[in-house]
Amino acid sequence: MKSQTLDSLILLIFPIALLAVTFYKAEFSRLCIGQESEPTRDGRDFLTQSRMIRASACIFIILHHLVQTVTSYGYVYKGPITLLNYMGYLFTALFFFFSGFGLIVSFYSKPDYLDHFFSRRILSVLIPFWVANLAGIVIEVVKGLGTPSSYLKELVGLTLINGNGWFIIEIVLLYCAFYLFFRFLKNKDLALILMLLTVLFIIVASFLRGHDLDSGDSRWFRGEWWYNSTCAFGFGMLYGRFRDSWNSFFEKSYKIVTALCGVAFLLVFSQSIYTNNHRGYYHELSFHGQRDALLTLLIQTITCLLFTLLVLLINRRLTIGNKPLKFISSMSLEIFLIHGFFVSMIFGGKNYPDPIFFLAVLISSFILAYLLSLADSYLLDKAKELLTKLQNNEKRKKMLVTVLLVAVLFLAVIALFSGRRFILAKSEYEDELVTLRNADVGDEVRFGHFDTDTLLPGAERLTWIVIDRKGNSLRLLSKYGIAGSFYNQKHEEISWRDSDLYALLNSEDSTQAFSRYEVRILSEDPGTKETISLLTVDDAKELFATNKDRELEITSAALANGTNENQKSKYNEWDMKGYRTSWWWLKGSDTPSVYAPIVTEDGEILEDKKVVNKPAGAIRPVIWITLPSEN
DSSP: OHHHHHHHHHHTHHHHHHHHHHHTTOEEOOOOTTOTTSOOTTSOOHHHHHHHHHHHHHHHHHHHHHHHHHTTTTTSOBTBGGGGGGOHHHHHHHHHHHHHHHHHHHHHHOTTGGGGHIIIIIHHHHHHHHHHHHHHHHHHHHHTOOOHHHHHHHHHTSSBSSGGGHHHHHHHHHHHHHHHHHHHOSOHHHHHHHHHHHHHHHHHHHHHHOOOTTOSSBOTTOSGGGTTTTHHHHHHHHHHHTHHHHHHHHHHSHHHHHHHHHHHHHHHHHHHHHHHHHTOSOOTTSTTHHHHHHHHHHHHHHHHHHHHHHHHHHHHHEEOOOHHHHHHHTTHHHHHHHHHIIIIIISTTSOOOHHHHHHHHHHHHHHHHHHHHHHHHHHHHHHHHHHHHGGGSHHHHHHHHHHHHHHHHHHHHHHHHTIIIIITHHHHHHHHHHHHHTOOTTOEEEEEEEOOOTTSSSOEEEEEEEEEEETTEEEEEESSBOEEEOSOSSSSOBOTTTSHHHHHHTSHHHHTTSOHHHHTTEEOOTTTOOSEEOOOHHHHHHHOSSHHHHOEEBOHHHHHTTOOOBOOOSSOOOGGGTOOEEOEEOOOOSSOBSEEEEEOTTSOEEEEEEETTOSOEEEOOEEEEEOOOOO
C-alpha cells in the first residue's frame, strides 16, 4: 500500500516537470493574438507561441495516454495524476485550433498561399505520418506480427497501425476541403461557412458511426476521439477570420472574461468527468446509448471550447518560449505519432513500476522522434524539389492537385457511409472470425448488418447470442427483435413451411444482411435444413430459465416499422429508461393451423392463442454458421 502511494506521488513529478519546462523563462506581455506583425518584447510572435503551446500539449497527450494505461482508463485511482485520464481531448483541441487558425491567417496574409498548399500543408503532415507508419511496421516485423498485406495497408494508412494516426487522416481531409473551397469559390465567407459545415459533418457522421466494438484496430471515423475535439478546428477558423474583433473585445474586458472563462471551465470540466463516467460513449448496445453519447459530446464540446479560449486568454498576458520547448516543437508531430508504439507495442503489458514505465516511454519517444524528424526533413525537401519542377506547367500542376484532393475527399465519404459494408467487409469478417472461434455458449457476438437504429444512416452491426456450439458450428439467436411482421398475411390454416414469415426469412432480402464473406459461412440447420429460422416452442423453454429471461427488447427501427411496443414490464420498470419489449413469433409445426406460437411481452409462451395474420409480432431470427478451418 505504501509502495503504491509512493508511486502515485512520484508520478506527479512528470506533469509538474512539464509545467516547469512550459513556463521556464515565461514573461508577462501584451501579445495580440493573431497579429503576427506585432512581436512581443523579445521577438516571439504569435506563430512562435502557437508552436510552444503545441509542444507542451504534445507531451501532455503522452502523459494522458500513459495515465490511461496505468489507471485502466480511470478505473484504478493513481492519485491526482488520474485527472489527466480525462484531459486528452482538451490538448488535442489545441492542435485543431491552431491548424484552423493557421489556415485562415495564412490565406489572408499570403497572396500565393494556395499555390504551394500541397507541399506546405498536406505533405508536411503526410510524410511524417508515412514515416511513422514505416517505423511501426519495422517494430511489427521484429516482434513477428502482421503480414505483407497488412503492412501495405498500415503503411499508407488504410489500417492505422497506431491509433494516434487518426488525427492526420482527419486533418488532411480538412486541408483538402479548405483548398477546394477557398481555391474555387470567389466568396471567401461562403467558403468559410462551407468549411464550418464540413467540420459539423465530420462530427455528426463520426458520432453516428459509433465504435467498432469487435475490432482491436483503430478504424476510420469510429470512436469518440475522431470528433470530440474537432470543434476547435472550426473555432480556430472563426478566430482567425475575425481576430481583430476578438482581440479588441478581449483587450477591453480581459479580466472579467478571463475570470468567467476560468470558472466556467472548471465547472464544466468537472461535469464532463462525471458525464464521462456515468454516461459516456460506450452504451451502444443499449437503446439509451445515443442519448448518453450525445449528452457526453455536448458537454465535452463546451469544455473543449472553454479550455482553448482560456489558454489563449492566459497567453495574451503570459508568453512562453525556451530552448527545451523549441526543441520539442521541432519534432512535436513525430512525438505525437510514434509514442503509442512504446505505450502499447513495446513497453505495454510489462510489469514495470509506473514511474519507470513513464520514463521509458518518454525517453524512447524523444529519441525515435528526433531520428524520424531528420528523415522527415530530408524527404520533405526532396518532395518539394519534385513539386518545384511542376511549376513550369502551372495548369497541369493545379489539375493534378485538384484531382488528388477530390479523390481523397470522395474516398473519405465512401469510408464514412459504406466502408464498413464494402471496403472494410473483409477485415470486418476476419475480426468476426476471431471472436466466433473463441465464443462459448452465452457469449454475445457481432455478425451481419441490419437497420436497427432510426438515428443512424445505413445498417448497423447485428448482435447475436451463441445458444449452441458443436465444434466449428455455432447456432446464433438475435439478441433483439429486429423487425416485425405477420406470421401469415391471410387468415387461414397454414404450416410453417408455407407461411409468409418462412418465405421472408429465407428470401434474398434477408441474406443481404450479410456480406459476401459472411454468406459463405452461413449453414443450414442440421435438423430442418433452414438457413434463417426462428426458435421452436421447445427451444424457448430450454434456453430461457424464466419468463423474465424471455422478455424481448426490440430495436428503434423495428418500432418505427410498426412492431408492437410494450414499455411496461411485469418484471422491470422500463418506462423511464427508453427500453421497449414486444411479443415475438416462434416457429410453428408442419401441421396447418390458424394459430401460431408466440412469446408474450412478459415472456410467457402461448402455443395456440395468436392468429397467424396478427400484425406487428417481433422477429427474432436464428442462424447457424460453420467456421472455416484455420489452415
